[in-house]
Amino acid sequence: MTETLLKSPPQPELLLRVAERVGTPTYVYFADVIRERIRLLRERTARIDARLLYAMKANGHPAVLSIMKEENLGIDAVSPAELLLALRVGFDPDRILFSANNMTDDEMEFAHRQGVLLNVGELSRLERYGRAHPGSRVCVRVNPRIGAGHHDHVITAGPDSKFGIPVEAAAEILRIVERHGLRLVGLHQHIGSGIMDTGTLWSAIRVILEAAKHFPPVEFINLGGGLGVPYRPGEAGLDFENFDTRVVEPLDEFLTGDASRPAVWFEPGRFLTAECGVLLVRVNTVKANPERTFAGVDSGMTHLLRPALYGSYHAVSNLSNPDGDPVPYDIVGNICETGDRFARDRAVQEIREGDVLAILDTGAYGMSMASPSYNLRPVPAEVLVPGESDPGRFRVIGRRQTAAELVADVLGRAESRRD
Ligand SMILES: Cc1ncc(COP(=O)(O)O)c(C=O)c1O
Known part of the structure; x- marks a missing residue:
């Protein structure tokens, strides 16, 4: 059954600006959300004066x-x-x-x-x-x-x-x-x-x-x-x-x-960073078969593995058509696997080719599980939104690798050397 409830993305105008200036796919992290989660957990554990470590595997x-x-x-x-x-x-x-x-x-x-x-x-x-x-x-x-x-x-x-x-x-x-x-x-x-x-x-x-x-x-x-x-x-x-x-x-x-x-x-790990992150992707292809409509994007399971690995749910929002009527889609990636699906039969505001989608709550176990190896797709760029300390601004903290750079890496590591 199609779910029709939608979840709102944080700061959609800023996210669209990031997509235009930095391109897609891009992970965006909101620093204020991380600080807020730390504050919340500290407050809730104050009575036992708990010490917090961060499980850095999350991000x-x-x-x-x-x-x-x-x-x-x-x-x-x-x-x-x-x-x-x-x-x-x-x-x-x-x-x-x-x-x-x-x-x-x-x-x-x-x-x-x-x-x-x-x-x-x-x-x-x-x-x-x-x-x-x-x-x-x-x-x-x-x-x-x-x-x-x-x-x-x-x-x-x-x-x-x-x-x-x-x-x-x-x-x-x-x-x-x-x-x-x-x-x-x-x-x-x-x-x-x-x-x-x-x-x-x-x-x-x-x-x-x-x-x-x-x-x-x-x-x-x-x-x-x-x-x-x-x-x-x-x-x-x-x-x-x-x-x-x-x-x-x-x-x-x-x-x-x-x-x-x-x-x-x-x-x-997750509690501190999951909700700080959004993965921005662009829709390249919308196609329907008799059973379902696919929205194909410029990212995939090698960028966000959780849906394929665990069947995890990540809310998706169409930033380019926020007031569009919700229509059910399968939102699929560009990796050669049928399991490369971010969402199945999911209501999202009507999607047109070229639209930018926000895949929400991807700050934990998103980029940290990404890899360029399979299908040789460079990993997403990364952006930090400092928030209160620099209102309305963002900063690229992870440069997008080109296909040529990725191939140079592969060839560099493959160079054989005599013992
Ligand atoms: C030893 C250990 N500590 C902490 C964590 C963080 O878990 P979570 O992100 O669910 O908080 C993990 C995650 O696998 C872990 O293996």
């Missing part, structure tokens, strides 16, 4: 990272390159948690040498780290055996998940920690992404809080990210009243009863 653009740094957040980095980028942007090593999974010895060594705290989610890796660096500070990622998320692929705890050390293995963790004189300073969990159900969140938090009693006092408990955002028109956002009474209050109570009172950390 690792240096300009976005700089905002996080200005706002005094730390970083959750999951690969050596993410770690290196965070350091280059200016984050202090002691503000970064390195949470790669299935780390290699070299990756552990690299992170250790940077003076960054490692978050280890496998017993064998903990053993190796202890052997290589006895006496080091370390954080351990546990699997609380409860997972949640908007799609199976993003549930990162529970019986089917590769992440973390099962919470039942506390004794084994302790044995390794003691054997190598490691200092277990933190416990971590991240149960999944796109979670709206605060009840599940609390159930998992209870597990790690109980588990913490089996360890000597830790400095912090990191509860991961995962807070969901509303993607559909009319969908309610995270219920913060519920979050307060079902997560923050009980957490506070629990910690008040703990003489060592560890600090609480959260490491959101």
Whole structure:
């Protein structure tokens, strides 16, 4: 059935100006939205004085990272390159948690040498780290055996998940920690992404809080990210009243009863950046077959993978015809895959060839999942709207690569060299 509710894009005139001046496809990020989400989360966790890290995998653009740094957040980095980028942007090593999974010895060594705290989610890796660096500070990622998320692929705890050390293995963790004189300073969990159900969140938090009693006092408990955002028109956002009474209050109570009172950390990605972003695309082709009408655009799943990977919903708005009557379309990309579809049977203001569409809420896991490799399509340009600090202006923060430059990259990497 066609959905007819529409969601409004932020600052449509400015977005159209970006499309004209910078071209399409282009990701646009509104800095004020990021700052507002940080403020909101800080306000809602003030009672427990939570420390916020930003999961940079959601959107690792240096300009976005700089905002996080200005706002005094730390970083959750999951690969050596993410770690290196965070350091280059200016984050202090002691503000970064390195949470790669299935780390290699070299990756552990690299992170250790940077003076960054490692978050280890496998017993064998903990053993190796202890052997290589006895006496080091370390954080351990546990699997609380409860997972949640908007799609199976993003549930990162529970019986089917590769992440973390099962919470039942506390004794084994302790044995390794003691054997190598490691200092277990933190416990971590991240149960999944796109979670709206605060009840599940609390159930998992209870597990790690109980588990913490089996360890000597830790400095912090990191509860991961995962807070969901509303993607559909009319969908309610995270219920913060519920979050307060079902997560923050009980957490506070629990910690008040703990003489060592560890600090609480959260490491959101999506919550801080999803709603700051819009992907601007241009319609090249409108064509109808007997069953449906396709609007073909100059972008595709290699720019925004979430619809193809998870069946995710992103609202679409026709910036060029905002008052047009809603008509159902399949909005499809230019990649040679039938699954390359941004929206199926979706009501959008009538679309003409040449129109500019805004694909909303694409600031998280949009550009960070983009790749020019498949079908050799350069990734979108990127634009930042500074907002209050520079009203009405925008700045190109990611230059559009040409086809010739992309081919030069491919040929450059393919150059064979003698050993
Ligand atoms: C360890 C860890 N922390 C935090 C996050 C951020 O999740 P979200 O963007 O849902 O907040 C992820 C996402 O995969 C993660 O793997």
